[in-house]
Amino acid sequence: MEKHPFVEFLNHFVPQVARKFKQLNQAMWILETTGSDDAADLKGSLDAEYRFLFNDAATYKQLQQWEKELTDPLLKRQADILVRTFKPNQISKKILEEMAQKEATLAQSYGNFRPELDGKKVSENDIRDILKNENNVARRKKAWEASKEIGRELAPQILALVKLRNDSAKNLGYSDYFQMQLDLQEVDAPWLLKTLDDLSQKSDKAYASALDEIENSLSHRFGVKKEELGPWAWTEPFSQEDPLDTRELDALVSGVDLSKAGLDFYRRMGIDVKPILDRSDMYERPGKNQHAFCIHIDREGDVRTLNNVKESIKWLETVLHELGHAIYELGFEKNLPWLLKEPPHMIPTEGMALIAGRQAYLSEPLKNLVNSPQKELLQKAEKSLKRRQLIFSRWVLVMTAFESELYRNPDQNLNALWWRLVEKYQKIKAPAHREHQFDWATKYHIGLAPVYYFSYLLGEMFASAIQEALAKECGASALATEKAGQFLQKRLFSPGNRMSWSELVKHVTGHPLTPDAWIKEFS
Numbered sequence: 001m002e003k004h005p006f007v008e009f010l011n012h013f014v015p016q017v018a019r020k021f022k023q024l025n026q027a028m029w030i031l032e033t034t035g036s037d038d039a040a041d042l043k044g045s046l047d048a049e050y051r052f053l054f055n056d057a058a059t060y061k062q063l064q065q066w067e068k069e070l071t072d073p074l075l076k077r078q079a080d081i082l083v084r085t086f087k088p089n090q091i092s093k094k095i096l097e098e099m100a101q102k103e104a105t106l107a108q109s110y111g112n113f114r115p116e117l118d119g120k121k122v123s124e125n126d127i128r129d130i131l132k133n134e135n136n137v138a139r140r141k142k143a144w145e146a147s148k149e150i151g152r153e154l155a156p157q158i159l160a161l162v163k164l165r166n167d168s169a170k171n172l173g174y175s176d177y178f179q180m181q182l183d184l185q186e187v188d189a190p191w192l193l194k195t196l197d198d199l200s201q202k203s204d205k206a207y208a209s210a211l212d213e214i215e216n217s218l219s220h221r222f223g224v225k226k227e228e229l230g231p232w233a234w235t236e237p238f239s240q241e242d243p244l245d246t247r248e249l250d251a252l253v254s255g256v257d258l259s260k261a262g263l264d265f266y267r268r269m270g271i272d273v274k275p276i277l278d279r280s281d282m283y284e285r286p287g288k289n290q291h292a293f294c295i296h297i298d299r300e301g302d303v304r305t306l307n308n309v310k311e312s313i314k315w316l317e318t319v320l321h322e323l324g325h326a327i328y329e330l331g332f333e334k335n336l337p338w339l340l341k342e343p344p345h346m347i348p349t350e351g352m353a354l355i356a357g358r359q360a361y362l363s364e365p366l367k368n369l370v371n372s373p374q375k376e377l378l379q380k381a382e383k384s385l386k387r388r389q390l391i392f393s394r395w396v397l398v399m400t401a402f403e404s405e406l407y408r409n410p411d412q413n414l415n416a417l418w419w420r421l422v423e424k425y426q427k428i429k430a431p432a433h434r435e436h437q438f439d440w441a442t443k444y445h446i447g448l449a450p451v452y453y454f455s456y457l458l459g460e461m462f463a464s465a466i467q468e469a470l471a472k473e474c475g476a477s478a479l480a481t482e483k484a485g486q487f488l489q490k491r492l493f494s495p496g497n498r499m500s501w502s503e504l505v506k507h508v509t510g511h512p513l514t515p516d517a518w519i520k521e522f523s
């Protein structure tokens with residue numbers, strides 16, 4: 001049989017992509033672990049070079065043609081992936097550059113802005129500390145308001161980017177950027193909105209009762225009526241995390257080596273994560289990225305995680321979470337073509353990471369992880385997991401509904417829209433006099449990680465569906481068994497990007513993705 005010209009194209013094109021991909025990731029690792037200016041410059045230029053590989057219009061046209069005529073499923077899938085990678089790069093180089101420039105400036109403004117509180121510049125962590133520890137409501141309110149100051153500076157920059165993003169989407173035939181992003185990610189827009197709506201309705205009662213518990217406890221703590229609590233009663237600026245019991249739960253991990261806990265946990269699944277931990281960067285250091293992530297440098301097994309481990313239950317969850325991404329990346333079928341050695345979307349890899357992270361709150365696995373018999377605290381952790389799920393789900397609903405409206409009509413009163421959605425989903429009343437503020441613009445993802453947030457909630461839904469499938473297939477609800485490890489390896493990890501994320505969900509659980517398992521577990 002004669003070779004299809006696409007095969008020759010791949011032989012020539014993929015090695016270039018792979019080389020640039022690896023260089024880019026190496027630069028990013030240096031940047032994130034050191035914060036050096038040189039690494040930032042290098043990463044910026046490699047990023048542009050990488051994107052430029054997918055810019056050629058003639059190649060794009062040819063790929064579309066090949067995608068149509070190919071019959072071999074693996075080749076067809078690779079052509080499909082390339083078409084979707086080329087597509088958003090088919091706008092003028094000038095617009096691409098303008099967007100990159102505006103994003104870089106926005107990222108810098110975001111990183112450098114420090115609001116003033118009582119005449120002193122304060123950081124994000126300072127504000128979080130106040131919201132965690134301060135009992136004086138007036139001081140809390142001031143800190144919360146300070147956290148929203150950044151919105152005024154960022155809003156015009158974000159709106160300029162929204163406009164550019166919409167222009168580029170319209171050039172490619174979409175009604176707006178939100179619609180384009182979903183299409184490129186193989187997510188059906190009406191399905192997404194309907195699914196989130198379904199989840200919202202079915203968990204409404206459970207959320208209301210969790211909120212009641214939270215408000216009772218906070219109103220007792222601050223000595224004010226429930227109606228007077230305000231959004232500043234929560235322990236962070238967006239009311240997206242569980243504000244109860246957090247400090248108490250940290251006592252459970254006191255003196256525990258969290259890396260070792262992770263190592264032992266995955267060993268029980270029959271998976272050795274020592275090589276990953278050896279390459280990882282686990283502890284705080286000046287200049288280093290303060291969050292956490294997992295990166296597969298070369299799609300050839302160099303998988304690393306970045307953490308800033310402290311003795312808290314949150315960091316136990318995070319270590320397990322990032323290692324969940326890592327074992328997924330190491331589990332692709334060995335002879336898959338390079339282009340397919342990735343998850344089809346962040347939904348399935350988040351599903352794995354989230355299910356692993358949840359073990360830090362479930363009393364049985366937690367007992368093993370921290371080697372603690374403190375039954376009462378273990379039960380509290382489990383209750384906290386349920387509240388966290390309900391609270392976070394509401395936050396994702398706000399973010400997703402807001403973004404969909406933001407791109408549909410960026411000229412409306414966005415702060416009014418923002419608070420309408422907060423009241424609708426989070427059931428937190430808008431404070432007085434916010435009409436002329438820019439609270440919507442203070443969340444990092446709105447400007448810099450657009451049309452992405454919904455994946456966290458779909459990932460949670462998938463995590464619950466996996467849990468259900470594991471219980472059926474492996475006869476146990478626990479994740480930490482070799483049988484569960486093998487099941488995930490075979491069904492979830494090994495296919496890579498052979499199929500779309502929605503097909504993969506069916507392949508793993510036997511059903512399309514719905515909120516049902518999540519609803520059963522948490523509401």
Ligand SMILES: [Zn+2]
Pocket residue numbers: 321325350353
């Ligand atoms: Zn993750």
